[in-house]
Amino acid sequence: MDTATHIAMGVAIGGLATLDPVVAESTANTHSVLVAAIIGSQIPDIDTFLKLRNNAVYIRNHRGVTHSIPAILFWPLVVTALVALIFPGANLFHLWLWSFVAVFLHVFVDIFNAYGTQALRPFSANWVALGVINTFDPIIFGLHVLAIFIWALGAAPGYTFLTLYVVVFFYYILRFIMQKVVKSAVLKTIPDAEQIIIAPTMHFNQWRLAVISKDFFYVGRAFKRSITIFDKFNRIPVPETPEIEAAKRDKNVSAFLSFSPVYRWEIKEFDDYKEVRFIDLRYRSNGHYPFVAIVHLDADLQILTSYTGWIYSEEKLRKKLNIIMD
Incomplete structure (x- = not known):
């Protein structure tokens, strides 16, 4: 609390x-x-x-x-x-x-x-x-x-x-009864759901949803028995690539992975560094996923900078990373 x-x-x-x-x-x-x-x-x-x-x-x-x-x-x-x-x-x-x-x-x-x-x-x-x-x-x-x-x-x-x-x-x-009702409604919407994470909000009848099925991640909201799915992502296992393995050794990424039960990953390549990002799917807010872990790697896969926490814009995230690098 x-x-x-x-x-x-x-x-x-x-x-x-x-x-x-x-x-x-x-x-x-x-x-x-x-x-x-x-x-x-x-x-x-x-x-x-x-x-x-x-x-x-x-x-x-x-x-x-x-x-x-x-x-x-x-x-x-x-x-x-x-x-x-x-x-x-x-x-x-x-x-x-x-x-x-x-x-x-x-x-x-x-x-x-x-x-x-x-x-x-x-x-x-x-x-x-x-x-x-x-x-x-x-x-x-x-x-x-x-x-x-x-x-x-x-x-x-x-x-x-x-x-x-x-x-x-x-x-x-x-509240337990209400949560059970929401779970039943989710199963009717996504019958092949393997894991359903239901999180309360400050609003009595609204709940955040993160659902894992065999092939997809679903992110949505529940209002009473009504289920709204906002995003659907392919469920792609985290690969055992050199970039991912290097990122996992970072303290920020390690802390994120120890805490988050449902996330997706991205790898982007830029001119002078590679970016590995992990995105928690439980905290969607206004179309944005604010809880992330991100690491930048050089050509030799050495960590240049990293960050984990709640960030609500890419601009603020870049500032955090630049401050750490300086």
Whole structure:
């Protein structure tokens, strides 16, 4: 989920924690748990700072080890230690308990996005991405803001947020049902589909589609049961050419390939370099595919420059590549 929603969830967990008699018995415990819940709901995303290094490191590691099973156990200890310094009289066990709830819920809700997490590490490095909730879901965020507002008006926080999460639970079930309906509609449109990637959008009834059949890639959108196909590409396996093999050794291309489940490739030859490009098909926007990995190779197949990330115009991409080359 996005940062704003995670913060709202931290406040909600802090309010929910007042149902715990130990938390509710003192102001110190109530305040310390609220602070711990807000920090715990954010701390798994500390790997966002990897963007300061480069996109390759960020793409390969974001929502990776920081969202793993060991991390779920480690982060509450860190949060408890930090908050205990601010509130020395707080009950440590209950501080840890609600910190754990906040961290666990952060990682848990992230698996419902299309991006997903490596939440099963160290047992599996596979990305768990159920694709039923958009990274920012206006309904979920709005429900949290409404519940916080009701609390501010004087309602009992524990039961207010308990009611909130009962409603959110049924909302998730509804989203799974909607996704299943879309999948059935896709199979009617493309009967030979081998893999269907359905990603939510900010719009309640709209979904992004990337479909793999034996011979083609399809990219489209779903509105309720209606399927619209925008693009259809021949499904050509990535060849084992010297250019491709050289490109795969690049850190940006390697990071892209480790993350993207459906992409097409291109090789273009210019006067003084060759360009190898990989294009993720999941994020079509206004006729453009913004998530790419690109590498330029010289005549000896040495890497001149490369880039991976989200780019919305060829002009900006060329600027990125030129900056790197300089």
